[in-house]
Amino acid sequence: MSQDERKIKVALKYCGSCNPYVDSGRIARHLAKVVEARGDAELVSLSEDGIGVVVILCGCPRACGNKPEVRDRAERSLVVAGESLGGKAVQEVSIPAAVEQELIRILDS
């Protein structure tokens, strides 16, 4: 098994971005850097098999991307819904770091 095949697959799912309260693109770009820097994980398309973590990026609390069929694509999921992460309030400016922290906790567990 190659090193790439052992990497934990991380996928992003966007809500559709009609009228977002938070900049999901900024969060995504931050996560891409985090995943790349670690070396033991990789960003993949949600259509791939064997996804370890799906980060669902929703611009508002309506959370259109947070659906069972999306969560079921991965072993674990993280949900940003407006200014919240996993149902807990987080200010927008702190969301990228908060998601990074949570993602690292999952990847290290």
Add this chain to the structure above:
Amino acid sequence: MSMMTGKQYRESLRRLKPEIYYMGEKIASLVDHPAFVPHVNAAALTYEMALAPEFEELVTATSHLTGEKINRFTHVHHNHDDLVKKVKMLRAIGQQTGSCFQRCVGHDGLNAVYSVTYDIDQKMGTDYHKRLVDLLKKVQSRDLMISGAMTDPKGDRRLSPSQQKDPDLYVHVVEKRKDGIVVSGAKAHITGAVNSHGHLVMPTAAMKKEDADYAVCFYVPIDSPGVVHIFGRQTNDTRKCDCSLDQGNVEYGIVGGEALIIFDKAFVPWEHVFMCGEYEFAYDLVERFATAHRQNYGGCKTGLADALIGASYTLAQVQGTDRASHIRDKLVEMVHLTETLYCCSIACSCQGFALPAGSYMADPLLANVTKLNVTRHIYEIARLAQDIAGGILATSPAEMDWKDARVGKYVDKYMKGVADLPAETRIRLIRLIEAMTCGTALVESMHGAGSPQAQRIMIERRANLERKKRLAEKLAKIGEQPLFVT
């Protein structure tokens, strides 16, 4: 073939040879002509955004015919979620283009014709619905952009189609042949007409028995013989050819790029005919199309308004007025009006319902309220943007003078706002606001999807004034009344 990219869409247009005229010139390649490029760009974004992970949740759907992933603009709504997602998609795309992206008209036409052909077949024993489904499969698999062509020139508005002195003032059947029909007439103000792959032509109004030849619905490829396009003028349209910055919205233009489509004895094979003489269904088709299209306007126009609010806010910062309380109040009012329109579109979608064909349509009363509000609120939003911008909106020097070696330095000096930002930033914002509020773009909000009176007529039909009367009579204790008015 699956969903196209923007580049593939442009290439697909290059392969077509439609007959298009603009400013006395026959257009050889609209994809490369500066008058058309912004409109092609805006439509191309409907392809690009379907492939972008950020937007695919809204801009794609699953075909109920094939189970394949398709562009939502080729989808037939089958539940409330589809209706809501259409509105959200339109807002999301409008935010990116700041201009009409054209593709919703054909989408709404396909949905309307899908359900009405089913109803016609049920009553008349025809096979229009199967023909429409066959076309829809092609549209979905090839990711085609279809224009929705409904409005006839109408001539003397006092007269019905068959009473007009010139019969061509409404599209009509001039000959029925074994292999198809021959049609003449024209459709006016057709959005995206010149950069679509084909036209879905629908009757424009309720028809009577004597108008049966005018109760015709069909599809024609854009380059069919006898189909001629005359592209319409727009405010400041020569700026598309002689400058860049002064266009304001260089990439996507100011409106959808409307054209007059003439059918000069154009032939349509039976496989592309979806109504031919069934005049009693013309009204249903008009109402379903109009409802679908009026549902949209609290989506796309709010997307545009988002960009306009952003431009106004940024210009206020550049001019040093952003902390003035009246400016902030005006920005809040713009947001309030924008979100009011969005509420309308979301509401009419949530109150939508299933039709006999299994497809869904928005609530007609609420959809008409949506569009009628757009005819007012967008103008008020534009007025506030102009208020915030100041008189410079109408007096800003030309791009050529800004670039001129002799006077450019003066433009830089005197067009500056706050000291740490260049004049160019201010000029760009002024031009964007000018493009979005001074001219053709606003007329689109007034008359697109039908003029205000058309919405009032439909609102009155759905108003149920008699029930409201009973409510009042009960409260006023006029006559004998039940415990509850139901």
